[in-house]
Amino acid sequence: xxxxxxxxxxxxxxLGQPASISCRSSQSLVHRDGNTYLNWYHQRPGxxxxxxxxxxSNRDSGVPDRFSGSGSGTDFTLKISRVEAEDxxxxxxxxxxxxxxxxxxxxxxxxxx
Amino acid sequence: xxxxxxxxxxxxxxxxxxxxxxxxxxFTFSDYYMSWFRQAPGKGLEWVSYMSSGGSIIYYADSVKGxxxxxxxxxxxxxxxxxxxxxxxxxxxxxxxxxxxxxTDYWGQGxxxxxxx
Numbered sequence: 001x002x003x004x005x006x007x008x009x010x011x012x013x014x015l016g017q018p019a020s021i022s023c024r025s026s027q028s029l030v031h032r033d034g035n036t037y038l039n040w041y042h043q044r045p046g047x048x049x050x051x052x053x054x055x056x057s058n059r060d061s062g063v064p065d066r067f068s069g070s071g072s073g074t075d076f077t078l079k080i081s082r083v084e085a086e087d088x089x090x091x092x093x094x095x096x097x098x099x100x101x102x103x104x105x106x107x108x109x110x111x112x113x
Numbered sequence: 114x115x116x117x118x119x120x121x122x123x124x125x126x127x128x129x130x131x132x133x134x135x136x137x138x139x140f141t142f143s144d145y146y147m148s149w150f151r152q153a154p155g156k157g158l159e160w161v162s163y164m165s166s167g168g169s170i171i172y173y174a175d176s177v178k179g180x181x182x183x184x185x186x187x188x189x190x191x192x193x194x195x196x197x198x199x200x201x202x203x204x205x206x207x208x209x210x211x212x213x214x215x216x217t218d219y220w221g222q223g224x225x226x227x228x229x230x
Contacts, residue, residue: 031215035215037215037216039216039217041158043158047222048208048220048221048222048223049158049208049220050220051217051218051219054216054218055216060218092157092158094158094217096215096216096217097215099160099172099215100160100163100172100173100174101160101172101174101175102148102160102217103160104157104158104159104160105157106157107157107158
């Protein structure tokens with residue numbers, strides 16, 4: 001199974017400041033069809049996960065443009081240009097290239113300083 | 114809008130059985146593959162099972178293989194997860210989710226399954 005490793009585990013950020021989360025995979029996530037199936041999800045406290053980014057860098061409808069995804073191969077990043085209060089919660093990366101099973105990073109908890 | 118509503122969670126003893134359901138609306142259920150995920154209390158996300166739109170393709174996580182059975186009723190726009198031989202470590206919130214191509218987009222709000230004596 002592909003192992004996904006996120007860092008940091010905890011991310012205290014001041015409102016209005018940028019934030020960055022790293023996600024690394026144990027093998028390349030490039031699919032034989034040429035796409036890279038790496039998603040980012042946000043889970044607010046007490047809520048279900050919401051997809052923010054799919055295929056590395058594509059923002060879902062309704063996701064603010066302060067969120068951006070980048071990366072390739074085994075190394076990926078989620079960036080928030082200016083953190084707002086509603087951004088608190090846990091962020092997960094998930095690979096859907098080599099499945100089953102889908103595998104997730106362990107999560108990064110973003111909190112406001 | 115896409116809605117997925119899980120139900121059927123509850124308290125069950127180790128070795129017991131439970132069936133959780135997921136009612137879908139806001140999209141053509143019979144066109145989509147579907148999955149179940151779970152999240153143990155205070156822990157991360159884990160994929161559990163996957164079923165194709167017509168039910169011919171099914172996958173399970175190793176941790177539930179042989180104990181859990183996924184099924185669907187397209188006429189009722191519903192997805193099910195039959196859980197047998199439940200263990201304490203199966204305690205979790207169970208989410209159903211809609212699948213695109215190599216992509217899980219919408220998740221339900223979840224239903225809590227607690228396995229305890």
